[in-house]
Amino acid sequence: MDNAQLLAIKQRYGIVGNHEGLNRALEIALKIAPVDLSVLIMGENGVGKEIFPRVIHDHSLRKKKKYFAVNCGAIPEGTIDSELFGHEKGAFTGAIDRREGYFSVADGGTLFLDEVGELPLQTQARLLRVLETGEYIPVGSSEVRKTDVRIVAATNVNMERAIAERKFREDLYYRLNSISISVPPLRERGEDALLLFRKFALEMSEKYNMPPVRLNPDAQQRLLAYSWPGNVRQLKNLAENMSVTSDLREITADVLATYLPEEKRHDQIVTVEKKTEGHSFENEREILYQILFDLRRDVTELKKIVGAGHADRSASSYPVAGNTLPMLKHADFPAAKPHAAVLPEDEKMAYMDVEEVKESDKGIPVQGTTLEEVERNAIRQALEDAGGNRRQAAMQLHISERTLYRKIKDYGLE
16 A cells, blocks of 8 residues: 555544554555454554544445444443343343344444453353354344344453453454454654644644644653553643643643653553452452451450350359349259251351361362461462562551561561
8 A cells, every 4th residue: 555545544534643553554454444354453542443443344345334333341241232232122120122232233334342352251152153153142032133244343451361361252352353453552653642742732723713732842852751551542631631721832841741640650451350349359369368367357256255255154143133143053954955056057167166277168279277377378478469568468468567567476477
């Protein structure tokens, strides 16, 4: 493809930049557009991945058919199957009418699945069937339907790592990745950042009838040296913010620095993680450690309560209406027949001596056979994970720093 054709495509879709990686991604998109294969677009958030599916559709044989863009990460897990494949009336609570899904509405056209790495595993299995056979079953239906849809997917997830962690199906990845397009991040595009800043500043100037902001040479170098974790989206927000709030129209490096967030270490591609409130457990062993800590604390408190109650009852006598009832001795009662208390399994655990909790009881491998050994290993592991930072280790173990210092001294971990 010659430069004139490439320039015409950029002008049509508002693409700014001359970086080799960007040009290569556009060339691949135009070459594969007439070929009816699935495409996977990879890149960080904010790099402009959403432009490429539109380019592919407009230059394909399906360009006169419908084009739908679906953000898989924005649809709740419980309704995403209904959104994609449709549902029958009464299929679930709130399904008051029959509804067609995106695969039905986009039949014959192109369906762009943005953030495909966020799909739940159950939906991934249904998507795989559509890609392999063109068949799907709406939610609550037993009727198999056919569809003819070209899938273009995009993700900012490290797919190889997600597959290794069993968060994304390997077979689906290879079906989506018939052809892949990699969109470079802004920090690798060099002076494209200056061109983009000028474009966004001019757009704000024309829209609101104000003089455009400009960067002096020092500010330009500062802008080029920034890592841009939010990529083009972040740069656009910066230019718009500066156009409105800055009293100066020529921006210096010092002024620019007040608008740039603090530099942080940035991983180019992220991995899907399930976020939970509070502490995030990484493996089953850490979960077991937390259970054992909680169990020991509960047993200790129970012993204190039982001990205090026993001490009160052994205070010799109780006054009743001016008289005193002597404490009855054990010999005054007939021998009780032994019987077994019937307790649920989870309550039995609460009355077990903590030292009796062994590997075979939970089916999870732990280091050590007693609580002291497990606790020692847990503290050692937490200290290693925190790089020796005792405050972080205490937070990870959900105990106070004071308790952690005492445990370290008791176990000789100093």
